Amino acid sequence: MTERIAVIGAGQMGNGIAHVFAHAGFEVTMIDVADAALEKGRATIVKNLERQIKKALMEEKDKVEILGRLKTSTSMEDVKGADLVIEAATENRDLKFRIFQDIDRLADVGAVLATNTSSISITEIAAKTKRAESVIGMHFMNPVPVMQLVEIIRGLATSDATTARVVTWCQLLDKTPVEVNDFPGFVANRILMPMINEAVFCVMDGVGTPEAIDTVMKLGMNHPMGPLALADLIGLDTCLAILEVLHDGLGDSKYRPCPLLRKYVAAGWLGRKSGRGFYTY
Numbered sequence: 348m349t350e351r352i353a354v355i356g357a358g359q360m361g362n363g364i365a366h367v368f369a370h371a372g373f374e375v376t377m378i379d380v381a382d383a384a385l386e387k388g389r390a391t392i393v394k395n396l397e398r399q400i401k402k403a404l405m406e407e408k409d410k411v412e413i414l415g416r417l418k419t420s421t422s423m424e425d426v427k428g429a430d431l432v433i434e435a436a437t438e439n440r441d442l443k444f445r446i447f448q449d450i451d452r453l454a455d456v457g458a459v460l461a462t463n464t465s466s467i468s469i470t471e472i473a474a475k476t477k478r479a480e481s482v483i484g485m486h487f488m489n490p491v492p493v494m495q496l497v498e499i500i501r502g503l504a505t506s507d508a509t510t511a512r513v514v515t516w517c518q519l520l521d522k523t524p525v526e527v528n529d530f531p532g533f534v535a536n537r538i539l540m541p542m543i544n545e546a547v548f549c550v551m552d553g554v555g556t557p558e559a560i561d562t563v564m565k566l567g568m569n570h571p572m573g574p575l576a577l578a579d580l581i582g583l584d585t586c587l588a589i590l591e592v593l594h595d596g597l598g599d600s601k602y603r604p605c606p607l608l609r610k611y612v613a614a615g616w617l618g619r620k621s622g623r624g625f626y627t628y
């Protein structure tokens with residue numbers, strides 16, 4: 348029987364997650380608060396599928412089949428019937444807590460409830476539900492159709508059965524799951540965000556231009572992208588939210604977000620998604 352997935356949030360991560368599951372043969376429902384967000388998410392999937400056709404990685408008929416497996420909805424009621432619900436809404440604790448209370452009320456008994464959060468405690472999110480054993484972190488990387496890793500984060504109460512199901516789903520997507528424990532920022536962002544933050548301090552202190560800083564890291568450290576270009580790709584609002592979680596959760600001043608990052612976010616300079624960040628798009 349075809350397995351069904353519901354993805355909450357049609358932003359850059361939500362539409363990427365919906366894309367890879369539909370591509371792997373799952374029936375997918377993508378849920379967002381506004382029709383405009385759903386239309387934009389679906390249009391991104393179409394554009395990415397067309398790119399794969401141009402590269403001869405798939406045919407037109409595959410695109411039609413994949414899109415045939417993808418539904419969109421503005422109603423949370425549509426998590427009903429899903430074997431796996433993946434939340435990929437904006438990185439905000441209270442929002443995620445509310446969404447998990449709704450999912451807990453609506454999702455089928457036995458469904459796995461996953462979050463794509465970059466940093467918020469899986470244990471705390473799980474505690475908002477009456478089925479903490481079924482709650483787990485499935486942290487996909489951006490862009491989802493391209494990146495190999497899924498960081499799997501077990502909350503304190505996550506069961507072995509839930510973890511095993513999620514590992515199997517990742518393998519069906521041809522991705523590599525890596526299991527880690529619940530701690531602020533997990534592994535990926537605990538290590539990545541201090542580097543991005545330090546690059547922003549270098550801009551603020553006038554140590555170098557964004558281009559110079561990124562070139563040093565690309566050519567000097569063999570990073571495929573500089574930290575500031577990567578911050579623009581992730582979204583500066585998301586970077587700030589993750590740094591706040593690291594700072595609050597670990598209580599060490601080394602995680603304090605750079606004031607220039609706060610200023611950019613306050614100005615609405617969020618990176619690629621708003622057309623301007625450390626670079627203009």
Ligand code: NAD
Binds near residue numbers: 357
């Ligand atoms: P985004 O801003 O592109 O998209 C967020 C989406 O959530 C928007 O479409 C918004 O309308 C929707 N949303 C907000 N409230 C909602 C609700 N109540 N119900 C349904 N949808 C709602 O953000 P993003 O970059 O896709 O990030 C989403 C999540 O993925 C965050 O938790 C983020 O930390 C995580 N994440 C992001 C990256 C990255 O590189 N951007 C990487 C890994 C994980």
